[in-house]
Amino acid sequence: MLHIDTLLAHAGCTPDAATGALVAPPVLSSTFARAADGSYPGGYVYARAGNPTRAALETLLAQIEGGARAAAMASGMAAVHAVFQALHPGDHIVLPDDVYYGVRHLLDTVYARTLTYTAADLGEPGAAEAAITPETKLVWAETPSNPLLRITDLAALARLCTARGVLLAVDGTWTTPLLQRPLDLGADLVVHSLTKYMAGHSDVLGGAVVAREANDFWDRIAVFQHAAGPVLDPFSAWLTLRGLRSLRARLDVQCQSAALVAQFLDAHAAVATVHYPGLASHPGHAVAQQQMAAPGAMLSFVLHGASDAQALAGRTTVFRQATSLGGTESLIEHRASVEGTTTRAPQGLLRLSIGLEHPADLIADLEAALG
Numbered sequence: 001m002l003h004i005d006t007l008l009a010h011a012g013c014t015p016d017a018a019t020g021a022l023v024a025p026p027v028l029s030s031t032f033a034r035a036a037d038g039s040y041p042g043g044y045v046y047a048r049a050g051n052p053t054r055a056a057l058e059t060l061l062a063q064i065e066g067g068a069r070a071a072a073m074a075s076g077m078a079a080v081h082a083v084f085q086a087l088h089p090g091d092h093i094v095l096p097d098d099v100y101y102g103v104r105h106l107l108d109t110v111y112a113r114t115l116t117y118t119a120a121d122l123g124e125p126g127a128a129e130a131a132i133t134p135e136t137k138l139v140w141a142e143t144p145s146n147p148l149l150r151i152t153d154l155a156a157l158a159r160l161c162t163a164r165g166v167l168l169a170v171d172g173t174w175t176t177p178l179l180q181r182p183l184d185l186g187a188d189l190v191v192h193s194l195t196k197y198m199a200g201h202s203d204v205l206g207g208a209v210v211a212r213e214a215n216d217f218w219d220r221i222a223v224f225q226h227a228a229g230p231v232l233d234p235f236s237a238w239l240t241l242r243g244l245r246s247l248r249a250r251l252d253v254q255c256q257s258a259a260l261v262a263q264f265l266d267a268h269a270a271v272a273t274v275h276y277p278g279l280a281s282h283p284g285h286a287v288a289q290q291q292m293a294a295p296g297a298m299l300s301f302v303l304h305g306a307s308d309a310q311a312l313a314g315r316t317t318v319f320r321q322a323t324s325l326g327g328t329e330s331l332i333e334h335r336a337s338v339e340g341t342t343t344r345a346p347q348g349l350l351r352l353s354i355g356l357e358h359p360a361d362l363i364a365d366l367e368a369a370l371g
Protein backbone atom coordinates (compact mmCIF):
# COMPACT_ATOMS: atom_id res chain seq x y z
CA MET A 1 0.00 0.00 0.00
CA LEU A 2 1.12 3.56 -0.75
CA HIS A 3 2.10 5.94 2.04
CA ILE A 4 -0.66 8.11 3.52
CA ASP A 5 1.13 11.19 2.14
CA THR A 6 0.77 9.84 -1.39
CA LEU A 7 -2.89 8.91 -0.92
CA LEU A 8 -3.54 12.42 0.41
CA ALA A 9 -1.66 14.13 -2.43
CA HIS A 10 -3.98 12.33 -4.87
CA ALA A 11 -7.22 12.96 -2.95
CA GLY A 12 -10.03 13.50 -5.47
CA CYS A 13 -7.56 13.22 -8.39
CA THR A 14 -8.96 10.08 -9.97
CA PRO A 15 -9.60 11.17 -13.58
CA ASP A 16 -13.24 11.52 -14.55
CA ALA A 17 -14.11 8.59 -16.86
CA ALA A 18 -16.43 10.66 -19.07
CA THR A 19 -14.20 13.71 -19.69
CA GLY A 20 -10.70 12.82 -18.56
CA ALA A 21 -10.79 15.75 -16.12
CA LEU A 22 -7.86 15.07 -13.81
CA VAL A 23 -9.81 16.38 -10.83
CA ALA A 24 -13.26 14.83 -11.05
CA PRO A 25 -15.95 17.51 -10.65
CA PRO A 26 -18.33 17.28 -7.68
CA VAL A 27 -21.42 15.27 -8.61
CA LEU A 28 -24.24 17.55 -7.48
CA SER A 29 -27.14 15.55 -8.89
CA SER A 30 -29.62 14.40 -6.28
CA THR A 31 -30.72 11.43 -8.37
CA PHE A 32 -29.29 8.98 -10.90
CA ALA A 33 -30.83 7.71 -14.16
CA ARG A 34 -31.96 4.11 -14.55
CA ALA A 35 -31.34 2.08 -17.69
CA ALA A 36 -34.21 0.69 -19.81
CA ASP A 37 -34.15 -2.53 -17.82
CA GLY A 38 -34.48 -0.57 -14.57
CA SER A 39 -30.89 -1.12 -13.45
CA TYR A 40 -28.56 1.64 -12.22
CA PRO A 41 -25.54 1.66 -14.59
CA GLY A 42 -23.31 3.78 -12.30
CA GLY A 43 -24.30 1.97 -9.12
CA TYR A 44 -25.88 5.09 -7.61
CA VAL A 45 -29.62 5.55 -6.99
CA TYR A 46 -30.24 8.66 -4.91
CA ALA A 47 -27.82 11.09 -3.24
CA ARG A 48 -28.88 10.45 0.35
CA ALA A 49 -28.09 6.76 -0.09
CA GLY A 50 -24.85 7.33 -1.96
CA ASN A 51 -22.99 9.90 -4.02
CA PRO A 52 -19.71 9.39 -5.93
CA THR A 53 -17.98 12.48 -4.52
CA ARG A 54 -18.89 11.55 -0.94
CA ALA A 55 -17.94 7.92 -1.64
CA ALA A 56 -14.48 8.98 -2.86
CA LEU A 57 -13.96 10.88 0.39
CA GLU A 58 -15.27 8.01 2.52
CA THR A 59 -12.96 5.51 0.82
CA LEU A 60 -9.97 7.78 1.39
CA LEU A 61 -10.88 8.43 5.05
CA ALA A 62 -11.11 4.69 5.75
CA GLN A 63 -7.74 4.16 4.02
CA ILE A 64 -5.83 6.89 5.84
CA GLU A 65 -7.23 5.87 9.26
CA GLY A 66 -6.63 2.17 8.64
CA GLY A 67 -10.34 1.42 9.05
CA ALA A 68 -12.78 -0.86 7.23
CA ARG A 69 -15.53 1.72 6.65
CA ALA A 70 -16.16 5.47 6.83
CA ALA A 71 -19.29 7.59 6.67
CA ALA A 72 -19.12 11.32 5.95
CA MET A 73 -21.70 13.44 7.74
CA ALA A 74 -22.98 17.02 7.57
CA SER A 75 -20.89 18.13 10.58
CA GLY A 76 -18.61 16.78 13.25
CA MET A 77 -21.54 16.78 15.67
CA ALA A 78 -23.68 14.81 13.18
CA ALA A 79 -20.87 12.23 13.23
CA VAL A 80 -20.89 12.16 17.05
CA HIS A 81 -24.67 11.81 16.93
CA ALA A 82 -24.33 8.91 14.47
CA VAL A 83 -22.29 7.03 17.07
CA PHE A 84 -24.54 7.85 20.05
CA GLN A 85 -27.77 6.88 18.26
CA ALA A 86 -26.30 3.40 17.67
CA LEU A 87 -26.39 2.83 21.45
CA HIS A 88 -29.52 1.57 23.21
CA PRO A 89 -31.70 3.58 25.61
CA GLY A 90 -30.26 3.26 29.12
CA ASP A 91 -26.69 2.77 27.91
CA HIS A 92 -23.94 4.64 29.75
CA ILE A 93 -20.96 6.50 28.29
CA VAL A 94 -17.68 7.44 29.97
CA LEU A 95 -16.12 10.61 28.59
CA PRO A 96 -13.39 13.12 29.48
CA ASP A 97 -14.40 15.81 31.96
CA ASP A 98 -13.03 18.40 29.52
CA VAL A 99 -14.61 16.77 26.45
CA TYR A 100 -15.38 19.01 23.46
CA TYR A 101 -18.24 21.19 24.69
CA GLY A 102 -20.63 20.17 21.90
CA VAL A 103 -20.47 16.48 22.87
CA ARG A 104 -21.64 17.19 26.39
CA HIS A 105 -24.26 19.60 25.07
CA LEU A 106 -25.62 16.88 22.76
CA LEU A 107 -25.89 14.41 25.64
CA ASP A 108 -27.49 16.97 27.96
CA THR A 109 -30.14 17.92 25.40
CA VAL A 110 -30.95 15.43 22.62
CA TYR A 111 -29.96 12.38 24.69
CA ALA A 112 -31.06 13.65 28.13
CA ARG A 113 -33.89 11.08 28.30
CA THR A 114 -32.11 8.10 26.74
CA LEU A 115 -28.38 7.96 27.57
CA THR A 116 -26.40 8.56 30.74
CA TYR A 117 -22.76 9.49 31.11
CA THR A 118 -19.97 9.97 33.61
CA ALA A 119 -17.31 12.60 33.00
CA ALA A 120 -13.87 11.62 34.32
CA ASP A 121 -10.29 12.83 33.96
CA LEU A 122 -9.24 10.21 31.41
CA GLY A 123 -5.68 11.55 31.56
CA GLU A 124 -5.53 9.93 35.02
CA PRO A 125 -4.79 6.19 34.85
CA GLY A 126 -7.55 4.38 36.72
CA ALA A 127 -10.17 7.13 36.29
CA ALA A 128 -11.83 5.42 33.30
CA GLU A 129 -11.85 2.07 35.04
CA ALA A 130 -13.52 3.58 38.12
CA ALA A 131 -16.19 5.25 35.93
CA ILE A 132 -17.20 2.11 34.00
CA THR A 133 -20.46 0.57 35.23
CA PRO A 134 -22.33 -2.57 34.08
CA GLU A 135 -24.38 -0.27 31.79
CA THR A 136 -21.33 1.29 30.13
CA LYS A 137 -21.23 0.53 26.41
CA LEU A 138 -18.91 3.25 25.15
CA VAL A 139 -15.82 5.09 26.31
CA TRP A 140 -15.30 8.36 24.45
CA ALA A 141 -11.78 9.76 24.35
CA GLU A 142 -10.30 12.99 23.09
CA THR A 143 -6.54 13.43 23.26
CA PRO A 144 -5.15 16.06 23.41
CA SER A 145 -8.32 17.27 25.10
CA ASN A 146 -10.02 20.60 24.56
CA PRO A 147 -9.08 23.15 25.86
CA LEU A 148 -6.69 21.76 28.52
CA LEU A 149 -4.69 19.49 26.18
CA ARG A 150 -4.70 16.60 28.60
CA ILE A 151 -3.23 13.42 27.16
CA THR A 152 -4.93 10.03 27.42
CA ASP A 153 -2.91 6.84 26.90
CA LEU A 154 -5.00 5.34 24.09
CA ALA A 155 -3.33 1.90 24.00
CA ALA A 156 -3.90 1.47 27.75
CA LEU A 157 -7.49 2.69 27.47
CA ALA A 158 -8.13 0.32 24.55
CA ARG A 159 -6.84 -2.62 26.61
CA LEU A 160 -9.18 -1.66 29.44
CA CYS A 161 -12.15 -1.33 27.07
CA THR A 162 -11.44 -4.71 25.48
CA ALA A 163 -11.18 -6.35 28.90
CA ARG A 164 -14.50 -4.81 29.98
CA GLY A 165 -16.31 -5.42 26.68
CA VAL A 166 -16.83 -1.71 26.06
CA LEU A 167 -16.44 0.13 22.73
CA LEU A 168 -13.77 2.82 22.47
CA ALA A 169 -14.41 5.83 20.22
CA VAL A 170 -11.77 8.53 19.80
CA ASP A 171 -12.41 12.07 18.59
CA GLY A 172 -9.52 12.49 16.17
CA THR A 173 -10.32 16.04 15.08
CA TRP A 174 -7.26 17.67 16.65
CA THR A 175 -4.78 15.09 15.44
CA THR A 176 -5.85 13.64 12.09
CA PRO A 177 -4.32 10.26 11.19
CA LEU A 178 -1.05 12.05 10.44
CA LEU A 179 -0.43 12.72 14.13
CA GLN A 180 -2.27 9.87 15.85
CA ARG A 181 -3.78 6.57 14.72
CA PRO A 182 -6.41 5.49 17.24
CA LEU A 183 -7.55 2.38 15.31
CA ASP A 184 -3.97 1.05 15.28
CA LEU A 185 -3.84 1.64 19.04
CA GLY A 186 -6.97 -0.49 19.55
CA ALA A 187 -9.90 1.93 19.29
CA ASP A 188 -13.11 0.73 17.55
CA LEU A 189 -14.16 4.07 16.06
CA VAL A 190 -12.61 7.40 15.14
CA VAL A 191 -14.79 10.46 14.80
CA HIS A 192 -13.76 13.62 12.98
CA SER A 193 -14.92 17.12 12.51
CA LEU A 194 -13.75 17.54 8.91
CA THR A 195 -14.45 21.25 9.45
CA LYS A 196 -11.03 21.61 11.07
CA TYR A 197 -7.66 20.28 9.78
CA MET A 198 -9.03 17.80 7.23
CA ALA A 199 -10.84 20.37 5.05
CA GLY A 200 -8.43 22.89 6.50
CA HIS A 201 -9.55 26.24 5.05
CA SER A 202 -12.41 27.35 7.35
CA ASP A 203 -14.94 27.07 4.53
CA VAL A 204 -16.49 23.61 5.03
CA LEU A 205 -18.68 22.10 7.74
CA GLY A 206 -18.38 18.34 7.82
CA GLY A 207 -17.74 15.25 9.89
CA ALA A 208 -17.00 11.56 9.63
CA VAL A 209 -17.07 8.28 11.50
CA VAL A 210 -14.44 5.67 10.67
CA ALA A 211 -14.79 2.12 11.98
CA ARG A 212 -12.08 -0.49 12.40
CA GLU A 213 -14.51 -3.29 11.56
CA ALA A 214 -17.68 -3.53 9.50
CA ASN A 215 -19.60 -5.10 12.40
CA ASP A 216 -23.18 -4.77 13.74
CA PHE A 217 -22.40 -1.48 15.47
CA TRP A 218 -21.09 -0.09 12.21
CA ASP A 219 -24.25 -1.25 10.42
CA ARG A 220 -26.35 0.86 12.79
CA ILE A 221 -24.24 3.90 11.91
CA ALA A 222 -24.46 3.18 8.17
CA VAL A 223 -28.23 2.68 8.32
CA PHE A 224 -28.58 5.93 10.24
CA GLN A 225 -26.62 7.82 7.56
CA HIS A 226 -28.89 6.51 4.81
CA ALA A 227 -32.20 6.46 6.69
CA ALA A 228 -31.94 9.76 8.56
CA GLY A 229 -29.84 11.59 5.96
CA PRO A 230 -27.35 13.75 7.93
CA VAL A 231 -24.98 13.34 4.98
CA LEU A 232 -22.07 15.49 3.87
CA ASP A 233 -23.16 17.37 0.74
CA PRO A 234 -21.17 16.70 -2.48
CA PHE A 235 -19.62 20.15 -2.74
CA SER A 236 -18.36 20.01 0.85
CA ALA A 237 -17.02 16.51 0.16
CA TRP A 238 -15.21 17.89 -2.91
CA LEU A 239 -13.74 20.80 -0.94
CA THR A 240 -12.65 18.38 1.77
CA LEU A 241 -10.87 16.21 -0.82
CA ARG A 242 -9.16 19.35 -2.11
CA GLY A 243 -8.12 20.31 1.42
CA LEU A 244 -6.77 16.84 2.13
CA ARG A 245 -4.34 17.12 -0.77
CA SER A 246 -2.25 19.59 1.28
CA LEU A 247 -2.88 18.16 4.77
CA ARG A 248 0.67 16.86 5.25
CA ALA A 249 2.32 20.13 4.23
CA ARG A 250 -0.11 22.27 6.25
CA LEU A 251 0.13 20.22 9.40
CA ASP A 252 3.93 20.02 9.32
CA VAL A 253 4.25 23.83 9.18
CA GLN A 254 1.49 24.34 11.76
CA CYS A 255 3.12 21.92 14.22
CA GLN A 256 6.55 23.55 13.81
CA SER A 257 5.14 27.03 14.42
CA ALA A 258 3.06 25.84 17.40
CA ALA A 259 6.23 24.56 19.08
CA LEU A 260 7.84 28.00 18.67
CA VAL A 261 4.76 29.82 19.99
CA ALA A 262 4.56 27.45 22.97
CA GLN A 263 8.22 28.07 23.85
CA PHE A 264 7.70 31.81 23.62
CA LEU A 265 4.63 31.76 25.89
CA ASP A 266 6.28 29.37 28.34
CA ALA A 267 9.10 31.87 28.86
CA HIS A 268 6.81 34.94 29.19
CA ALA A 269 6.38 36.45 32.66
CA ALA A 270 2.68 37.30 32.17
CA VAL A 271 1.80 33.67 31.41
CA ALA A 272 1.07 31.31 34.32
CA THR A 273 0.66 28.02 32.45
CA VAL A 274 1.05 26.75 28.88
CA HIS A 275 -0.92 23.63 27.94
CA TYR A 276 1.00 22.04 25.09
CA PRO A 277 2.08 18.39 25.11
CA GLY A 278 5.36 19.22 23.35
CA LEU A 279 6.70 20.91 26.49
CA ALA A 280 8.77 18.58 28.72
CA SER A 281 6.90 20.05 31.73
CA HIS A 282 3.49 18.88 30.39
CA PRO A 283 2.17 15.96 32.48
CA GLY A 284 1.24 14.01 29.32
CA HIS A 285 4.54 14.69 27.53
CA ALA A 286 5.91 11.12 27.66
CA VAL A 287 2.66 9.47 26.52
CA ALA A 288 2.23 12.09 23.79
CA GLN A 289 5.74 11.38 22.52
CA GLN A 290 4.82 7.70 22.30
CA GLN A 291 1.43 7.91 20.62
CA MET A 292 1.65 11.12 18.57
CA ALA A 293 3.90 11.77 15.57
CA ALA A 294 4.08 15.44 16.69
CA PRO A 295 2.46 17.36 19.59
CA GLY A 296 -0.01 19.11 17.27
CA ALA A 297 -0.74 22.72 16.40
CA MET A 298 -3.20 23.52 19.19
CA LEU A 299 -2.27 25.00 22.54
CA SER A 300 -3.80 26.97 25.33
CA PHE A 301 -2.36 29.22 28.01
CA VAL A 302 -3.54 30.77 31.23
CA LEU A 303 -2.70 34.32 32.31
CA HIS A 304 -1.70 35.18 35.86
CA GLY A 305 -4.34 36.09 38.42
CA ALA A 306 -7.08 38.49 37.43
CA SER A 307 -5.65 39.39 34.00
CA ASP A 308 -8.38 39.95 31.43
CA ALA A 309 -7.86 37.16 28.91
CA GLN A 310 -10.69 38.31 26.65
CA ALA A 311 -9.13 41.79 26.43
CA LEU A 312 -5.80 40.25 25.42
CA ALA A 313 -7.52 38.32 22.63
CA GLY A 314 -9.01 41.62 21.46
CA ARG A 315 -5.55 43.23 21.19
CA THR A 316 -4.16 40.68 18.71
CA THR A 317 -4.13 41.65 15.04
CA VAL A 318 -2.51 38.68 13.24
CA PHE A 319 -4.45 36.11 15.25
CA ARG A 320 -8.12 36.30 14.36
CA GLN A 321 -10.51 36.17 17.29
CA ALA A 322 -12.96 33.41 16.43
CA THR A 323 -13.95 29.92 17.47
CA SER A 324 -12.95 26.80 15.49
CA LEU A 325 -9.46 25.62 14.53
CA GLY A 326 -7.35 23.89 11.92
CA GLY A 327 -7.53 26.56 9.20
CA THR A 328 -4.63 28.32 7.47
CA GLU A 329 -5.23 31.41 9.62
CA SER A 330 -4.30 31.41 13.30
CA LEU A 331 -7.15 31.83 15.76
CA ILE A 332 -7.24 32.99 19.36
CA GLU A 333 -10.21 32.22 21.50
CA HIS A 334 -11.48 32.88 24.99
CA ARG A 335 -13.22 29.51 25.48
CA ALA A 336 -15.08 30.42 28.67
CA SER A 337 -17.12 33.18 27.00
CA VAL A 338 -17.77 31.07 23.88
CA GLU A 339 -19.13 28.19 25.95
CA GLY A 340 -21.30 30.39 28.17
CA THR A 341 -22.42 29.95 31.76
CA THR A 342 -21.98 26.17 31.89
CA THR A 343 -18.34 26.37 30.78
CA ARG A 344 -15.66 24.35 32.51
CA ALA A 345 -12.85 26.32 30.84
CA PRO A 346 -10.83 28.56 33.22
CA GLN A 347 -11.67 32.28 32.82
CA GLY A 348 -8.01 33.18 32.29
CA LEU A 349 -7.51 30.62 29.50
CA LEU A 350 -6.95 31.45 25.84
CA ARG A 351 -6.82 28.78 23.16
CA LEU A 352 -4.67 29.10 20.05
CA SER A 353 -5.00 27.34 16.71
CA ILE A 354 -1.75 27.89 14.85
CA GLY A 355 -2.05 28.50 11.11
CA LEU A 356 0.36 29.05 8.24
CA GLU A 357 1.52 32.61 8.94
CA HIS A 358 5.21 33.23 9.56
CA PRO A 359 5.81 32.21 13.19
CA ALA A 360 7.72 35.44 13.89
CA ASP A 361 4.56 37.42 13.07
CA LEU A 362 2.50 35.25 15.41
CA ILE A 363 4.98 35.64 18.26
CA ALA A 364 5.30 39.41 17.73
CA ASP A 365 1.50 39.69 17.78
CA LEU A 366 1.27 37.84 21.10
CA GLU A 367 4.19 39.80 22.54
CA ALA A 368 2.49 43.10 21.75
CA ALA A 369 -0.86 41.91 23.11
CA LEU A 370 0.71 40.60 26.33
CA GLY A 371 2.25 44.08 26.84
Ligand SMILES: *Cc1c(COP(=O)(O)O)cnc(C)c1O
Pocket residue numbers: 075076077078100102142146171173174192193194195196205206207
Ligand atom coordinates in the same frame (compact mmCIF):
# COMPACT_ATOMS: atom_id res chain seq x y z
C1 LIG B 1 -15.27 21.24 16.16
C2 LIG B 1 -15.18 19.96 16.91
C3 LIG B 1 -16.25 19.06 16.93
C4 LIG B 1 -17.59 19.36 16.25
O1 LIG B 1 -17.47 19.49 14.89
P1 LIG B 1 -18.47 20.41 13.98
O2 LIG B 1 -17.95 20.20 12.62
O3 LIG B 1 -18.35 21.80 14.49
O4 LIG B 1 -19.85 19.88 14.19
C5 LIG B 1 -16.10 17.89 17.64
N1 LIG B 1 -14.96 17.60 18.30
C6 LIG B 1 -13.90 18.45 18.30
C7 LIG B 1 -12.68 18.08 19.05
C8 LIG B 1 -13.98 19.66 17.61
O5 LIG B 1 -12.94 20.50 17.63
